Amino acid sequence: MFRLEPRKELSRKMFYLTPLLALALTLVAGGIMFIALGKDPFTALYTIFIGPLTTFRGFAELLVKATPLILIAVGLALGFRANVWNIGAEGQYVIGALAGGSVALAAYPGGGYWLLPLMCVVGAAGGAAWAAIPALLKTRFNANEILVSLMLTYVAILLLSVLVDGPLRDPEGLNFPESRLFQNAARMPALIPHTRAHIGFIAAILAALLAQLALARHVIGYQIRVIGAAPAAARFAGFSETRIVWTCLLVSGALAGLAGLFEAAGPVGQIVPQLPNNYGFTAIIVAFLGRLHPLGIIASGLLMALTYIGGDAAQVALGLPSAVKSVFQGFLLFFLLAVDVLVTYRIRWMRRGMVL
Amino acid sequence: MADAPLLDIQGLTRTFPGVIANDKVSFSVGKGEIHALLGENGAGKSTLVKMIYGVMRPDSGTMTLDGEMYTPHKPSDARARGIGMVFQHFTLFEGLSVADNVALGMTGTGRNLTKDIVALAAAYGFTVDPHRLVGTLSVGERQRVEIIRVLLQKPRLIIMDEPTSVLTPQEVDVLFRTLRRIKSEGVSILYISHKLEEIRALCDRATILRAGKVVASCDPRQETAKGLAEMMIGGLLKPPERAKTAVGQVRLLLDGLQLKSDRPFGIDLKDVSLAVCAGEIFGIAGVAGNGQIELMEALIGETPIASPEQIKLDGHPVGGFGPQQRRQRGMSFVPEERLGHAAVPSMSLSDNTLLSGIERKQLARGGFLNLDAATAFAGEVVERFGVKTAGVAKAAGSLSGGNLQKFVVGREVLQAPKVLVVSQPTWGVDAGAAAAIHQSLIDLAAAGSAVLVISQDLDELLAISTQIAVIANGQLSSARPAGEITVEEIGRSMGGAAQANAPALAGV
Numbered sequence: 001m002f003r004l005e006p007r008k009e010l011s012r013k014m015f016y017l018t019p020l021l022a023l024a025l026t027l028v029a030g031g032i033m034f035i036a037l038g039k040d041p042f043t044a045l046y047t048i049f050i051g052p053l054t055t056f057r058g059f060a061e062l063l064v065k066a067t068p069l070i071l072i073a074v075g076l077a078l079g080f081r082a083n084v085w086n087i088g089a090e091g092q093y094v095i096g097a098l099a100g101g102s103v104a105l106a107a108y109p110g111g112g113y114w115l116l117p118l119m120c121v122v123g124a125a126g127g128a129a130w131a132a133i134p135a136l137l138k139t140r141f142n143a144n145e146i147l148v149s150l151m152l153t154y155v156a157i158l159l160l161s162v163l164v165d166g167p168l169r170d171p172e173g174l175n176f177p178e179s180r181l182f183q184n185a186a187r188m189p190a191l192i193p194h195t196r197a198h199i200g201f202i203a204a205i206l207a208a209l210l211a212q213l214a215l216a217r218h219v220i221g222y223q224i225r226v227i228g229a230a231p232a233a234a235r236f237a238g239f240s241e242t243r244i245v246w247t248c249l250l251v252s253g254a255l256a257g258l259a260g261l262f263e264a265a266g267p268v269g270q271i272v273p274q275l276p277n278n279y280g281f282t283a284i285i286v287a288f289l290g291r292l293h294p295l296g297i298i299a300s301g302l303l304m305a306l307t308y309i310g311g312d313a314a315q316v317a318l319g320l321p322s323a324v325k326s327v328f329q330g331f332l333l334f335f336l337l338a339v340d341v342l343v344t345y346r347i348r349w350m351r352r353g354m355v356l
Numbered sequence: 357m358a359d360a361p362l363l364d365i366q367g368l369t370r371t372f373p374g375v376i377a378n379d380k381v382s383f384s385v386g387k388g389e390i391h392a393l394l395g396e397n398g399a400g401k402s403t404l405v406k407m408i409y410g411v412m413r414p415d416s417g418t419m420t421l422d423g424e425m426y427t428p429h430k431p432s433d434a435r436a437r438g439i440g441m442v443f444q445h446f447t448l449f450e451g452l453s454v455a456d457n458v459a460l461g462m463t464g465t466g467r468n469l470t471k472d473i474v475a476l477a478a479a480y481g482f483t484v485d486p487h488r489l490v491g492t493l494s495v496g497e498r499q500r501v502e503i504i505r506v507l508l509q510k511p512r513l514i515i516m517d518e519p520t521s522v523l524t525p526q527e528v529d530v531l532f533r534t535l536r537r538i539k540s541e542g543v544s545i546l547y548i549s550h551k552l553e554e555i556r557a558l559c560d561r562a563t564i565l566r567a568g569k570v571v572a573s574c575d576p577r578q579e580t581a582k583g584l585a586e587m588m589i590g591g592l593l594k595p596p597e598r599a600k601t602a603v604g605q606v607r608l609l610l611d612g613l614q615l616k617s618d619r620p621f622g623i624d625l626k627d628v629s630l631a632v633c634a635g636e637i638f639g640i641a642g643v644a645g646n647g648q649i650e651l652m653e654a655l656i657g658e659t660p661i662a663s664p665e666q667i668k669l670d671g672h673p674v675g676g677f678g679p680q681q682r683r684q685r686g687m688s689f690v691p692e693e694r695l696g697h698a699a700v701p702s703m704s705l706s707d708n709t710l711l712s713g714i715e716r717k718q719l720a721r722g723g724f725l726n727l728d729a730a731t732a733f734a735g736e737v738v739e740r741f742g743v744k745t746a747g748v749a750k751a752a753g754s755l756s757g758g759n760l761q762k763f764v765v766g767r768e769v770l771q772a773p774k775v776l777v778v779s780q781p782t783w784g785v786d787a788g789a790a791a792a793i794h795q796s797l798i799d800l801a802a803a804g805s806a807v808l809v810i811s812q813d814l815d816e817l818l819a820i821s822t823q824i825a826v827i828a829n830g831q832l833s834s835a836r837p838a839g840e841i842t843v844e845e846i847g848r849s850m851g852g853a854a855q856a857n858a859p860a861l862a863g864v
Contacts, residue, residue, distance in 0.1 A: 219723050222710055230700040235658045236691060237711045238679030 004345040014343045019289050019300065022335035029331050039318060047317050048310030048328070058309060060195030064267050065305035068093070068259035070204040070298055072283035074211045075252030077292040081215070082224040083231070084248040088134065088149025089256040090280025091156035092127035096257025097264040098160060098168075099126025101179065101271045104186035105168060111185030119186060119261055127257015128250045130156060135249040139242045145249065157276055164273055179271035188266040200262035205298065207255060212294040220247060256280060285333045304329065360423060362387045362544045363408070363439075363513055368417035370403055376568050377403040380417065383563040383570055385513065388542045390535065392555040392576060394588055395565035396786035401548050404565070405515055408546070409441050410434040422512070440506035441515040448498055450491035457490055458505045469508070476504055480534050495643065496527035503534065513544045520554055524643050525814070525847035532558055550588070550787070551815075552581040566590050589787045603822075604634030607806035608687075608775045609668040613675075615654050615661055623647040623830040625654065630825060630835060632775070632806040637797060638835065639821030640810045641846050647830035648779065648810050649692070655777045655808070656689045657682050669775060683715040686774035690765055690781065692810075694757065698764045701753030705745065706734040708752050709767055716771040733770075741766035742792060758785040762793060769796050776800060779810040794820050814843060826850055 027049075031041035052058035072089045079086045086092075100123025107115055133152060137143035161177070170180045188198035215221035227234040227244050234241065259279065264271055286304050290297030311325025361384035370378045378400045385391045395401045406412040408419065410428030419426040421437055428434040431441075448457045455470050462469070470486045477484040477500070484500055493501070499519065506514055516535075520528045535545055535558065549555055555562060556576045564572040564587045572587045579587075608631070615625040625647050632638040642648060653659040654667070657679040661667065664676030674682050679689070689712070691697045699708045709730045714720045719730045734748035741762045745755055752760060761782070768776060781797065782790035798820055801807045810827075811817050817824055818838060825835040826849035833849045 217725050217727070219714070219720050219725060222707075222725060225703070226700055226711065229702045230696045232693070232697040233700045233711060236656060236679065236689070236697050237714075238657065238681075238683070240678075 002347050002349045004341070005348050007344060007346055011343070016291060016296070018339045018343055019291065019296070019336060021339050022289070022332060023303070025335040025339070026328060026331040029335070030328060033327070037320070039320070044314060044318055044320070048314050048324070049306060051313055051317075052306060052309045056192075057195060058313075060192050060197040061309050062302060062305050063191065063197040063201045064195075065308045066301045067198070067200045067204045067266075068263055068277075068279040069283050069286045069304055070301035071200075071207055071259040071262070072252075072256045072280055073286035073290065073297045073301055074204075074208050074294050075255035076283055077287040077290070077294065077297060078211060078215070078221075078224060079248035079252050080228075080287060080292050082227045082244050082248050084245050085146045086131060086134070086149050086249055086252045087146050087284065088131070088151075088153045088156075088280070089252065089283055090276055090278065091149070091153030092130045092253040092256035093260035093263075093280045094153075094156040094160050094276050095130040095260070096123040096127035097260035097271060097275050098156075098163060099123055099129075099257065100261035101182070101264045102168065104182045104265065105179055105271075107183075107186070108180060109183050111183055113185075115185045116188070116265065119265060120258060123261025124254040124258045127260065128254040130257070131249040131253025132246075135246050138249075139245055145245075149249075153280070160271070160275065161273055164271055168271055170270075177273055181270045182265060186265055187269060188262060196267045198262065198266040200259075200266055203258070203262070204301075208294040208298050215294065224248065256283075282329060285329055289332060289336055304332075307332075360387075361385060362389075362422060363426070363546075364420045365408075366418050366420075368404065368407060368414045368419070370407060370412065370414050378407070378414070379568040381565070381568070381570055382417075383573060385544050385546055386561070387512075387544055388539055389561060390539055390545045390547055390559045392559035392562035393546060393548045393565065394550065394552075394555060394562050394584065396550065396588055396788070399565040399588075400568040401565055402517075403568075405441075405517065405546070405548060408434070409439065409515060435509055435511075438510070438512035439515065440509055440511035440513070441517070442499070442502045442506055442519060443517055448490045448501060451489065453487050453489055454484060454493075454501050455486035457501060458486075458508065462505075462508065472508060473504055476507055480507075480537050482530065482534065495645070496523050496530070499523070499531070500534075507538070511543060513546060514538065515546045515548070517548045518550075519547075520549070520551060524850040525843055526850075528554070552576075552584045553815075555584070556581060564588055585787060603636055604804060605670075606631045607634050607670055608632040608777075608808060609671075611666055611668065613651075613654060613661065613666045615650050615659060617650050618659075623650055625650050626830045628827075628830075628832045630808075630832060632808050632823075634804045634806055635801050636822045637801050637807040637809060637820050639817035639824040639838065640808070640827050640832070641814055641817050641824060641850065642810075642812065642827035643850050644812055646828050646850075648827060650830070651827065652689075652691055652777070652779050652810065655687075656691065680715055683712060683771075683773075686716075688712065688716075688768040688771050688773035688776045690768050690776070690778040692779040692783065694760050694764055695753060699752040699760060702751055704734075705738065705743075705748040705750060705752055705755075705763060706731040708763075709734045709737070712767060713771060716773070733767075737763055737766040737770055740770065741796070742789075758789040761785050762789055765793050765796060769800050772800075772803070773805060775806045775808070777808045777810075780813075781809060781811065782813065782816060790816070814846060818843070 027045060031045060034041040034044040052062060072093065076086055076089055100119040103119045103122050104115065130152060134145040134148035137148050138145045164177045164179060168179045170178055188200055191197040191199050191201055215225065223239040223244055226237060227239060227241060264275060268275065282304060286297060286300045289300035307325050307328045311322060311328065314320045314324050315322050364384040366382050368378055368381045381404060393401050403412065407414050410431045410433045426437060455473060458469050458473060473484060473486045482500055484504065490498060490501065519531060523531060539545060547559055559576050562574055562576040563570055566588065576584060610628055610630045613625055613628040617624050623646060628651065630638060654661050657677055661675050664673040667675035669685055669687060674685055695701045710719050710725060713733060717733050719726050719733065731748055737743065738745060738748060743763045744759050755763065765781060781793050785793065797807050809817065809821065821838045823835040824838050824841050824846065826833045826846055828850055
């Protein structure tokens, strides 16, 4: 028998080192998995984690995948710091793409420099509006935001299916459930020419920096930290929990909506039913892997993006199933949680019958 | 008293990383003796008791019980050898009956304890209904259940950890009668406390610990309370100096304050009225759980109250405001619970100044935190209030209880509020720190502020207050000048409510 005892003083250093330790354990466990599958573990790990970075195109793809992950995770992390659990970023992402994309389709084929900024604003507003539903229900009726936001994800995905099959369907698209390809004025400008990497990545980095500034230096960020760490102290200080719930859900919804719009107006270029790509859920892992710290999230977002493209590469080069990507994401999360437990607690072995 | 001691302790030493909690502690407890273990917080009392009760093992040193080696590895070893313990925080289940709770503590007995409980209680001169749910018992009654549970195991030595901290003066008298009765049957009692008057009234001998060492051993009946206190802190105790301050106009006025408690087992505030003038320290006495928490929440502004007119600051109604607006208008608060309420444990001391200091110390400009100002303010609090810490970047949770309390009180006092409301200002704080906190409250009042102190420690209220009222079952008695009111009167006010409470509880 053993028991977990809380450690007296938590080591800051260990707290930030755990993601790296979790990554190392993931690599070891992944290697063992490849041996079991009869593959050379070193080749496989190289293909997934190093290979994509050796080509220019692979690097650009990394930025493409990291953009929505970082944007969404930064917003989620603000909420998680305040114990506001928005699990429905995937839905807010879809609504953002729908709302912002609709602006492009309404203006089709016109548009000017004003079009993309307007799409961004409307996309962010759409995501925020979707997140406002759990915010309202939580602050008014104390409904659990985890359940409400999660269930609204499925509503959003079905709404997407309905719309691309109806009002948003391409009139010249042979009845495929897809929208038109967006006009040029509605497309994200490229960050690296001749690749799919777009300036949304800059926006994601800016969002992380702003969030970091808010957390460290702004009253709102301070309120978020206090509510998360000691709710009674927040009441003592006079911070309004209702306002923080609203702020966190609206900001994370807006960032998720923006991420959805970037995806639709960036690499995809239209509204398709396959838009939801699990970014909204994977971003939860990204947020925790980055220690709910905006700068950490930039790093963990890039790492998680690597598992996306590395997984694809492994599929192509080694004939591994596409589930490899999810397996690695799962490994990372589980090892992170396990290592976290050992950093926060120490194991004490007990003899039988010991009382205290 | 027999010559051979019951429990003899020689050279007991226990170290923790960086601290020697007990340094070659030697003393003995005679048969049928009430032996006081006296010391400030952190002097090593609880480590010593844990070793005697088998919770912790000494690094070196020996214990003998009745002439035989005694090396308990776990509490059940201690119980098997006849050592029982009554804890400061009760270990009873509220949802179970008295008899069930007692049975849970006994290992391997399936027998019906109801009769034993009634007989034992009668033998010691009190009544306990074995079928009542513990949740409906008063604090004093719960303590009796704990004592019965220990007595049923026929102990030779009972350890009592701060047993009177939750009792009214009248309940203390009952407890002392019981303890003397137990003693008369040859059972020894190791009595841990820092209440000097009680020790002088009850105990035959006292061992005084300071910084892990035995510094003195004496007959407390031969010593003065002041003498004992000075042995305990190892220096001269300075009574708080109270300058004669002219009482000014009314600063804080509660006018028929009503509050429906929304917590389970909460107490409604009924028509609480009081006036605190500039220069006054108004003390509110009372046993825990009589509406103090609710009163504090209403004063801080955490709970909305019926009418803004029920709380007035310098004549202006503030009852409709939240905590921040009240602070802007000149109020400050120190709630009872330091960790998690008055301070965020995981945050640094400088970050913790922002909790209540943003408004009055201008620690934010245009929504952005002024971290330099916060650090400077935290440094000022640490320096002026003698907070022992490695620096203001240290987490609040890493400070000892007394040091954190000094920090929290300092943070509010240095904001020079017009009205300061403090709950349990020196709860769990050692004598030296308590004296410093008391002095700071007195100085604040002398500078023209109104101070409201809610405390369960009567000695504290008598030492610093100018006026005292008692809160019982959500009602506040009328205030009396501190010089005129006696401990007996206060005790009657506290106890009167306990009786009024009893029938209601019995009907639950």
